[in-house]
Amino acid sequence: MKKNIITISREFGSGGHSIAQTVAEKLGVPYYDKALVEQVAKESGFDPEYIENQGEYTSSFPFFRLSGDSVPGAMNGMNADDYLWCIQRQTILNLAEKGPCIIVGRCADFILKERTDALHVFICADKAYRKERIVERYGETAQKPEQRLHQKDKQRRAYYRYYTDREWGAPQNYGLCLNSSVIGEESCVAIIAGLTK
Amino acid sequence: MKKNIITISREFGSGGHSIAQTVAEKLGVPYYDKALVEQVAKESGFDPEYIENQGEYTSSFPFFRLSGDSVPGAMNGMNADDYLWCIQRQTILNLAEKGPCIIVGRCADFILKERTDALHVFICADKAYRKERIVERYGETAQKPEQRLHQKDKQRRAYYRYYTDREWGAPQNYGLCLNSSVIGEESCVAIIAGLTK
Numbered sequence: 001m002k003k004n005i006i007t008i009s010r011e012f013g014s015g016g017h018s019i020a021q022t023v024a025e026k027l028g029v030p031y032y033d034k035a036l037v038e039q040v041a042k043e044s045g046f047d048p049e050y051i052e053n054q055g056e057y058t059s060s061f062p063f064f065r066l067s068g069d070s071v072p073g074a075m076n077g078m079n080a081d082d083y084l085w086c087i088q089r090q091t092i093l094n095l096a097e098k099g100p101c102i103i104v105g106r107c108a109d110f111i112l113k114e115r116t117d118a119l120h121v122f123i124c125a126d127k128a129y130r131k132e133r134i135v136e137r138y139g140e141t142a143q144k145p146e147q148r149l150h151q152k153d154k155q156r157r158a159y160y161r162y163y164t165d166r167e168w169g170a171p172q173n174y175g176l177c178l179n180s181s182v183i184g185e186e187s188c189v190a191i192i193a194g195l196t197k
Numbered sequence: 198m199k200k201n202i203i204t205i206s207r208e209f210g211s212g213g214h215s216i217a218q219t220v221a222e223k224l225g226v227p228y229y230d231k232a233l234v235e236q237v238a239k240e241s242g243f244d245p246e247y248i249e250n251q252g253e254y255t256s257s258f259p260f261f262r263l264s265g266d267s268v269p270g271a272m273n274g275m276n277a278d279d280y281l282w283c284i285q286r287q288t289i290l291n292l293a294e295k296g297p298c299i300i301v302g303r304c305a306d307f308i309l310k311e312r313t314d315a316l317h318v319f320i321c322a323d324k325a326y327r328k329e330r331i332v333e334r335y336g337e338t339a340q341k342p343e344q345r346l347h348q349k350d351k352q353r354r355a356y357y358r359y360y361t362d363r364e365w366g367a368p369q370n371y372g373l374c375l376n377s378s379v380i381g382e383e384s385c386v387a388i389i390a391g392l393t394k
Contacts, residue, residue, distance in 0.1 A: 119379070124368045169368055171321045175379040176388075177368035182316070183392055191373075191388055195380055 003119035003175070003196050004029075004100035007108035009160075009168070012152035013130030013137075015180045015188075016123035017104060022189045024102045027196060032095055033104040036088075039095075044087040046080075054084055056105050056159050085163055100196075105156075109173060110164040121192055122169050122177040129181035200316035200372070200393050201226075201297035204305035206357075206365070209349035210327030210334075212377045212385075213320035214301060219386045221299045224393060229292055230301040233285075236292075241284040243277075251281055253302050253356050282360055297393075302353075306370060307361040318389055319366050319374040326378035 006023065010016020017033065024031035041048045078086070092111045095101055096118065103112075109120035125133075131145040141148065160168035171177045175195070178188045203220065207213020214230065221228035238245045275283070289308045292298055293315065300309075306317035322330075328342040338345065357365035368374045372392070375385045 122368060122374075126369070171319060171366055171368055171374035171376065172323070174374075175376050177319075177371075177374035179368060179372050182372035187392060191391075194388075195384060 003117060005096050005112060005115060005118040006102045006192060006196065007112060007118060007120045008102060008104050008123060008192075009109055009121070009174070010105065010123040011125060011130065011169070012149055012156070013134040014123045014125035015133065015185050019123055019180065019185055019188045019192070020102050020104045022185075023192050026189065026193045027100070027102075029100040029102060031102045031104075036091060036095065036103065036106065040084070040088050040091050043091060044084060046084060046087075051084065051088075054081060056107070056156055107160055107164055110160075110166060119176075119192070119195055120174040122171070122174045123188065124169065124177060124179050125181035126179070200314060202293050202309060202312060202315040203299045203389060203393065204309060204315060204317045205299060205301050205320060205389075206306055206318070206371070207302065207320040208322060208327065208366070209346055209353070210331040211320045211322035212330065212382050216320055216377065216382055216385045216389070217299050217301045219382075220389050223386065223390050224297070224299075226297040226299060228299045228301075233288060233292070233300065233303065237281070237285050237288050240288060241281060243281060243284075248281065248285075251278060253304070253353055304357055304361055307357075307363060316373075316389070316392055317371040319368070319371045320385065321366065321374060321376050322378035323376070 006020075008016050008020040008023075010019075020033070021031055037048050037051045040046070040051050044051070046054075088106055089111050092103060092106065092108050095103065096112050096115060109118075109122075112118045113120075127146070127149065130149055134148060135145055143151075157168040160166065166173055169177065176191070178191065180188050183191075203217075205213050205217040205220075207216075217230070218228055234245050234248045237243070237248050241248070243251075285303055286308050289300060289303065289305050292300065293309050293312060306315075306319075309315045310317075324343070324346065327346055331345060332342055340348075354365040357363065363370055366374065373388070375388065377385050380388075
């Protein structure tokens with residue numbers, strides 16, 4: 001079965017985001033990251049910033065924001081995180097139904113695990129590489145790069161475990177796991193794109 | 198830096214062994230699995246069967262066999278497993294020094310982790326695929342296929358953890374992890390061989 005739908009999970013700072021974007025350009029298929037957040041915002045009434053933060057990270061605070069009055073008091077007794085999970089899950093299922101695409105993060109590998117036309121990829125990288133990359137990309141912050149990596153990865157791992165009951169980054173959950181700092185971003189792109197043929 | 202030395206770690210029944218063999222044939226480089234065992238036997242005086250069992254699995258029994266009188270009572274106070282580890286480690290370091298090659302299992306990824314010309318690969322596969330494969334390859338046994346997989350993987354994981362202090366199959370320890378039941382053995386071979394160019 002041809003693999004037309006690609007999900008890309010990634011460690012923070014591993015370059016997974018730009019690898020996904022380049023693969024999408026190379027294959028001429030849509031790429032969902034920000035676009036997915038916007039769609040979930042529209043459907044859920046949540047603020048895009050909230051979705052960005054809570055849509056794949058565990059909460060630091062039991063706090064949430066809504067954008068205006070579009071949530072019709074109809075979260076069916078669920079808390080905000082679980083409600084967001086449901087909307088996000090349905091959005092991902094719908095996007096995959098529409099045809100070939102690349103979806104970044106948000107447990108899409110788990111959500112689409114029954115689709116035999118989906119290829120699930122995990123991108124990781126050595127810590128030194130990731131530390132350098134996040135400072136270069138997102139600048140310095142009060143928090144040390146090491147701590148920033150640790151926190152983001154920890155939250156993504158916890159979110160993934162909570163909603164999927166699986167281990168984030170365990171190779172058995174993916175078609176392939178690539179270490180971008182070892183084989184290079186270009187090789188990652190070539191390998192992923194090559195497997196869709 | 199060109200990757201000339203390839204280490205292949207693998208889940209039992211994932212096809213890692215035959216993938217390694219095919220990559221070696223394709224690249225025209227030596228392939229060390231049985232040959233490594235024979236070399237370690239020569240250097241250590243251990244019986245090849247003992248090395249095969251103990252060289253990458255934790256012991257089930259505190260029992261070991263020696264082949265004849267070639268161990269000169271010179272294990273330097275180490276127990277048999279630690280002594281075997283040392284000989285095996287040195288053999289792997291020497292083989293890598295000799296030039297391009299493929300080495301299967303035996304924590305070679307950890308032993309050669311400082312070599313920038315080495316590419317470390319982990320091969321896994323879905324349980325259903327592996328169960329079918331081991332029965333087809335090695336026949337039925339009194340133990341159920343599920344149990345055979347579980348036991349071998351558990352012993353390999355424990356051996357790896359004990360001697361390397363790392364997690365067996367964690368993608369951060371490898372250049373890439375490939376799921377042979379998802380992408381196929383042929384794609385695994387093509388990807389690995391492609392990265393040595």
